[in-house]
């Protein structure tokens with residue numbers, strides 16, 4: 238047995254977290270494809286895809302079906318996250334705090350070459366939290382504007398008619414933003430994976446300080 242395989246492994250996420258993640262990945266990818274091809278439905282390339290999906294009505298049907306999957310997965314996430322947070326009193330690591338601001342500033346100066354090492358953070362890094370909260374507000378915007386377009390008659394009973402084209406513009410714009418943000422995040426992630434794991438200060442999430450990591454020789458004397 239190699240040293241690496243002899244190391245103990247700790248699952249970072251539960252099985253249901255992973256299942257939920259993959260439902261979101263598949264549904265979001267399908268929504269992005271079926272949505273963006275509707276946005277540019279006149280190009281020769283998107284016409285091929287729309288025809289391949291069975292025409293525009295079938296593309297819209299797939300989009301709405303995947304939207305329902307995202308809405309169910311999101312409701313499940315909010316329910317389980319709420320249970321963990323309020324009943325089991327865990328999951329506080331996902332809340333943004335001052336250490337994230339420090340880690341972000343440290344990371345920017347590292348990326349600009351002013352520091353030799355990147356900061357090491359807690360279970361969730363500042364960029365992971367940023368991405369998580371972006372997905373939350375992004376999903377809220379997509380769900381609200383999508384449901385407005387889906388139910389224009391019900392919407393215009395409450396709001397002026399101009400809200401329908403506004404919802405369409407916001408929905409399309411947010412779709413482009415989300416796709417670009419995910420691609421950018423993925424490229425950055427690939428870059429940091431080949432990077433080292435960071436030898437910079439530990440950004441401790443528990444007691445709220447940034448300090449150097451204690452070694453066996455100076456255990457208990459962590460600098461703040």
Ligand code: HEM
Nearest residue numbers: 268269272273275276297304379380383384386387409412
């Ligand atoms: C979360 C729930 C969502 C709902 C309820 C929803 C619903 C809709 C509806 C009703 C339309 C109008 C076309 C039609 O009648 O089928 C539409 C268009 C569109 N959707 Fe979604 N959608 C959702 C999520 C998403 C996501 C996550 C993306 C991409 C990341 C996306 C991208 C688009 C795009 C680009 C259009 C075309 C907008 C335009 O023509 O300007 N949608 N969506």
